[in-house]
Amino acid sequence: MLKIENLHASVAGKKILKGINLSIGAGEVHAIMGPNGSGKSTLSNVIAGRDGYEVTAGSVTYQGNDLLAMAPEERAWAGVFLAFQYPVEIPGVNNTYMLKAGVNAKRKHQGEQELDAIDFMQLVKEKAKLVELDQSFLSRGVNEGFSGGEKKRNEIFQMAVLEPTLALLDETDSGLDIDALRVVAHGVNALRSPERSIIMVTHYQRLLDYIEPDFVHVLVDGEILKTGDKSLALELESRGYDWVKAEAAA
Amino acid sequence: MSDVALNDIRLDIAGLPGNAGVQALRQQAADVFARTGLPGKRAEDWKYTDLSRLSAVLGESWWVTAAQTEPADVHVIDDLDAYRLVFVAGQFQAEQSNLPTGVQMLPLADFLANDTAERGHCLFHVDESAPLFNGLMAANTALASDGLCACIGDDVQLDKPLYIIHNGSSTAHVLNGLMLGRNAKVTLIEHFVGAGSDAALSNIATYLRLGENAELRHYRLQLESDKQFHIGRVEVKQARDSRYILHAVELGAQLSRADIVVDLAEPGASCALHGLFVASGRQHIDHHTRIDHNAPHCRSRENYRTVLDGRSHAVFNGKIVVAEGAIKTDSAQSNGNLLLSKNAGVDTKPELEIYNDDVKCAHGVTVGQLDEDQLFYLKSRGLSTEEARQLLTFAFADEILTAMDIPAVRRFIEHKAFAKLPNMTDLEGLLG
Structure with missing residues (x-):
């Protein structure tokens, strides 16, 4: 499904990713954990195609295609979705309008018929329930005046509507209180399926209590130093990251 | 300006409507115009708008109105339920218009033709001390051919908007006067449109008076042809608790300048100016707004947005003057500029003059690209x-x-x- 090989990337000339290797199969949930500044968000942004990230070596292959050669919207059409760490507010752009344009661009690209307004509203209302997003949010400007928790719920709601095959959740748990975290996690779990791979980037083990990963990777200073199952996350929680660094250096 | 040119204007005036009093006022305006001429770039209020293009393109006698030609086919708002007043080249077209009944409303030329008294009309008084006064205003007064002349009586609420279509593909000086009585409520839509292939000047002055607690919604839609020069003046005087709402849209013309001058003369009056410019090519669009808070408890709101593409250029100058006695003034001004092209530019300047401490004045400007x-x-x-x-x-x-x-x-x-x-x-x- 997704294969990352020897990925090196820089931001403003500064090397951030220093040889990432990662293979993600269909339906798998991977957690990438690491301290601040380890390159977690850079990895998400490189996969989603944000400007300003220069890939200096390596490759990212998605469903057999060179992902790095694709524009951000082409990646979206191919089924890649990024839930942003800091979702931007876009006053004046209606939340539902944006999603309808996104869904229909993807359908058009895949040779499917575009959804009409009525079908789309039905879809949107159904998905909004999944993350307990009040319907009044649907007609508001994208994230406009949303609280932190509402923004994160809106991201998962969009994921539900866009039905990606690869979802990157960039620190989706940060800034959430425990009740909001439960709601968001419930939404993500409901979206788990054999066709959908999920990458969760986080530095809190707490999220993994609610969304159980198949694999946990430890990202430190631009490299994946250790891979394990969910018990690795618990170990990181109690012991911190230094022992992983020491182990890798040895 | 040469004596020859002034004599030309005098001759032009003789053929325009108006009793002896109005004719005398037109001549006085011509004298002022001859003295002041076109505003030059050295004038602070014309620093960014170069009117030398006007005479360079239209010639030395740029103010001369052309004979009425067949009106160009233009696109107007068809699905609008409104009273219509159609002007072509500055002349009222009765057969294309429908005026409301039961209110005092006439085309200016008709009004002047029927007014045989010897005294002049207040619309024709030139006040050189008015804010943003310039020679084009005097030219307008001297040469105005037609326009709207209306007094809406106390407590009258027009059931439909007044929709004035100015089809101006040739040079015209149009003078509008609209007075609202106490509690009157009117929506006025001025739509400037043209499809001419030759350059010409639309010189439009609109004088508005709002009585106590009156409400005027004013749409000013400038969609002239891209060859046209458009010069506009809107002067508003507001009595106690009156409300003036402007929706100014600038899409057309090669050069468009409008001066919006609002006098909040009595307590409780309020105005809201909404502006939208969308410019492309080499268009130049300039609004100078001036709001005078001359009484306590008045409120003004100003929000201008400009979208600029190509090599277009916009100017926004928003001056707010709060007089000494105008306590509890509540004023906010915002101007956002979106540059879609590297070659587009904007000059924007908020100007606040505040002469008392008990006021709330906010202003903000942004200039940027898409985020x-x-x-x-x-x-x-x-x-x-x-x-x-x-x-x-x-x-x-x-x-x-x-x-x-x-x-x-x-x-x-x-x-x-x-x-x-x-x-x-x-x-x-x-x-x-």
């Missing part, structure tokens, strides 16, 4: 680059468009505004 983070967000959701740019451009103008309370006008402007910009193709879906 990269917003663009990426939309693209990551599957919108193409063009679609994302289109949507964000539209969103930028949204506040001004949604403030328009007549859906037919709003739809018309939305389509005209965004059809101007490149890659604005799928408007149907966007405007839903």
